[in-house]
Amino acid sequence: MTEATTFKAESPAREAWRMFRRNIPAVAGVIMLTGIVLATLWGTFFYDGNPYEIVWAPHEPPGVTPEFPLGTDYLGRDIFAGLIAGGGPTLAVGAAAAAITMVIGVSLGALAGFYGGWVDNLLMRITEFFQVLPTLLFAMVLVTLFSPTLFTIAMAIGVVSWPQTARLTRAEVMKIKELEYVTAARAIGARNRRIIWTVILPNAAPPLIVSATLTIGVAILFEAGLSFLGLGDPNTMSWGLMIGSNRAYILDAWWPVTFPGLAIFLTVFSVSLIGDGLNDAFNPKLRER
Amino acid sequence: MTPSYLLRRLFYGLLLMLGVVVLNFLLIRLAPGDPAVVIAGEMGGADEALLAAIRADYGLDKPVLTQLGIYIGNVLQGDLGQSFFFNQPVATLIGDRIGPTILLVLCAQVLSILLGVFLGVIAARKPNGVLSGFVSVFATIGYAVPVFWTGIMLIILFASVFPIFPVEGMQSVRLRDAGFMIRALDVAHHLVLPAFTLALIYLAQYARLSRASMLEVLGSDYIRTARAKGASERSVLFKHALRNASLPILTVAGLQFGNLISGALLVETVFNWPGMGRLAFDSILRRDYPTIMGVLFFASAMVVVANLLTDLSYRLADPRLRGKS
Numbered sequence: 001m002t003e004a005t006t007f008k009a010e011s012p013a014r015e016a017w018r019m020f021r022r023n024i025p026a027v028a029g030v031i032m033l034t035g036i037v038l039a040t041l042w043g044t045f046f047y048d049g050n051p052y053e054i055v056w057a058p059h060e061p062p063g064v065t066p067e068f069p070l071g072t073d074y075l076g077r078d079i080f081a082g083l084i085a086g087g088g089p090t091l092a093v094g095a096a097a098a099a100i101t102m103v104i105g106v107s108l109g110a111l112a113g114f115y116g117g118w119v120d121n122l123l124m125r126i127t128e129f130f131q132v133l134p135t136l137l138f139a140m141v142l143v144t145l146f147s148p149t150l151f152t153i154a155m156a157i158g159v160v161s162w163p164q165t166a167r168l169t170r171a172e173v174m175k176i177k178e179l180e181y182v183t184a185a186r187a188i189g190a191r192n193r194r195i196i197w198t199v200i201l202p203n204a205a206p207p208l209i210v211s212a213t214l215t216i217g218v219a220i221l222f223e224a225g226l227s228f229l230g231l232g233d234p235n236t237m238s239w240g241l242m243i244g245s246n247r248a249y250i251l252d253a254w255w256p257v258t259f260p261g262l263a264i265f266l267t268v269f270s271v272s273l274i275g276d277g278l279n280d281a282f283n284p285k286l287r288e289r
Numbered sequence: 290m291t292p293s294y295l296l297r298r299l300f301y302g303l304l305l306m307l308g309v310v311v312l313n314f315l316l317i318r319l320a321p322g323d324p325a326v327v328i329a330g331e332m333g334g335a336d337e338a339l340l341a342a343i344r345a346d347y348g349l350d351k352p353v354l355t356q357l358g359i360y361i362g363n364v365l366q367g368d369l370g371q372s373f374f375f376n377q378p379v380a381t382l383i384g385d386r387i388g389p390t391i392l393l394v395l396c397a398q399v400l401s402i403l404l405g406v407f408l409g410v411i412a413a414r415k416p417n418g419v420l421s422g423f424v425s426v427f428a429t430i431g432y433a434v435p436v437f438w439t440g441i442m443l444i445i446l447f448a449s450v451f452p453i454f455p456v457e458g459m460q461s462v463r464l465r466d467a468g469f470m471i472r473a474l475d476v477a478h479h480l481v482l483p484a485f486t487l488a489l490i491y492l493a494q495y496a497r498l499s500r501a502s503m504l505e506v507l508g509s510d511y512i513r514t515a516r517a518k519g520a521s522e523r524s525v526l527f528k529h530a531l532r533n534a535s536l537p538i539l540t541v542a543g544l545q546f547g548n549l550i551s552g553a554l555l556v557e558t559v560f561n562w563p564g565m566g567r568l569a570f571d572s573i574l575r576r577d578y579p580t581i582m583g584v585l586f587f588a589s590a591m592v593v594v595a596n597l598l599t600d601l602s603y604r605l606a607d608p609r610l611r612g613k614s
């Protein structure tokens with residue numbers, strides 16, 4: 001061998017991607033989630049059914065009438081059409097709520113972790129206070145006070161779920177701010193804001209990305225719970241609402257509650273497979289566990 | 290554990306509760322519209338006389354800070370206001386409902402910790418075995434299932450396929466006048482499905498957590514020493530290892546308590562369990578704010594107490610922490 005063996009440097013993101021690609025459950029999660037998103041976005045293109053319209057006899061079992069593959073609900077509405085129409089709002093609220101959670105949690109956590117002292121003390125007391133409030137109950141109160149629309153629901157979920165993200169961000173920032181490259185950045189005259197945004201947070205990204213993914217799953221479950229209780233946006237179809245409105249008739253017909261529940265489960269399941277996959281990809285050392 | 294530490298924690302807990310009271314006060318004022326109308330609720334059929342009485346009671350014509358003072362003073366005297374929908378004091382309403390909720394939540398908590406930790410410990414014996422794989426899959430599934438849907442599926446299963454457990458309420462009407470033991474057994478019988486539904490999600494999480502925690506501990510020197518001195522496998526696992534692996538489990542158990550109460554809210558609604566969750570649901574549909582605020586107050590109080598207990602048990606479990614504050 002004449003040439004010395006050389007190792008090509010690989011960026012951490014590329015390495016994580018290579019790891020992620022090899023993770024079969026995670027890839028299955030991506031495929032499943034893509035399928036669900038596509039079905040809710042363009043499903044009406046292939047299957048046109050109005051989820052609100054009474055189209056058939058009530059409680060038609062699935063697989064009997066080909067026009068209504070998943071049967072009809074207690075009013076005789078098409079369940080498959082409901083699934084397609086209800087996915088959009090559920091996913092949108094879940095994603096928006098997760099985004100709000102991350103914005104509040106990362107900002108407060110970064111401030112607390114970076115500045116320490118009284119800022120940290122104050123912000124952490126606020127975080128602890130919010131952790132004492134039972135999340136779903138507090139969200140229910142907020143939604144009822146400010147009338148349920150998709151926006152207020154996403155806001156309410158975000159407002160009650162940020163504390164964990166804030167704690168995680170704080171811990172990461174406290175760890176990273178002691179590292180040499182932060183001192184180096186300071187030495188070349190970078191200001192605090194710049195250090196937080198361009199030096200510390202990008203290096204704290206891996207655990208935050210994992211946590212953001214899992215937050216989406218939790219937020220979708222949250223939205224489903226609120227709509228199940230009848231506290232969702234009354235003007236939109238959603239999976240939780242389908243379960244809630246068919247609840248009284250579960251002993252007459254199992255299918256109107258089973259399919260929307262499966263849809264919620266599969267969505268959150270695929271999101272959490274992706275989250276676990278990302279976690280493994282970012283922390284190769286943890287993989288044996 | 291010094292008494293001064295305990296006092297400090299208690300004081301801090303009370304401070305948090307005061308915060309909840311202030312938050313309740315702010316929420317009523319943040320709501321769009323006249324606070325008196327908000328308090329009376331939509332279904333209260335509020336006439337001018339009632340509104341005037343509410344205004345006088347809450348001091349709504351006085352400056353905001355005075356109003357806050359009056360509100361805090363009332364809460365300190367155990368007066369959480371009057372529910373205009375149920376036409377009862379909120380404190381009485383909640384007093385009737387808090388017992389069933391505590392019963393449900395505690396049973397679910399104990400069930401999930403015991404079963405979850407047991408599964409996790411057994412799985413940790415063979416990190417790549419079948420049970421380990423099962424625990425991982427089960428934990429991911431448990432995280433993804435909506436708790437109210439699990440409850441509904443169990444109702445369908447047990448109402449029509451295996452009718453061995455009651456699927457609704459907390460007591461059988463025909464046993465209402467029976468002796469205490471029979472009634473207690475009846476409640477326990479009704480408790481099986483709701484408690485199991487609620488425990489299922491957390492059970493999976495505890496199993497995964499205790500498996501990871503055990504794997505870490507099982508690699509330590511003192512485990513090898515325990516094995517070398519001839520301790521039985523059961524004693525090594527459950528005495529030597531589990532004790533040291535229990536701290537993260539305790540921490541999570543404390544942190545999960547708030548989520549458990551949120552879950553109980555949904556489970557109570559599904560199984561018609563006569564607890565605070567159902568009360569919250571009913572009062573929210575009627576916009577009965579004094580009751581909602583009362584439930585929020587008591588539910589937060591339960592979390593504060595749970596946190597306090599976790600903190601103390603943490604110190605009991607780990608002697609290294611006892612001297613520190």
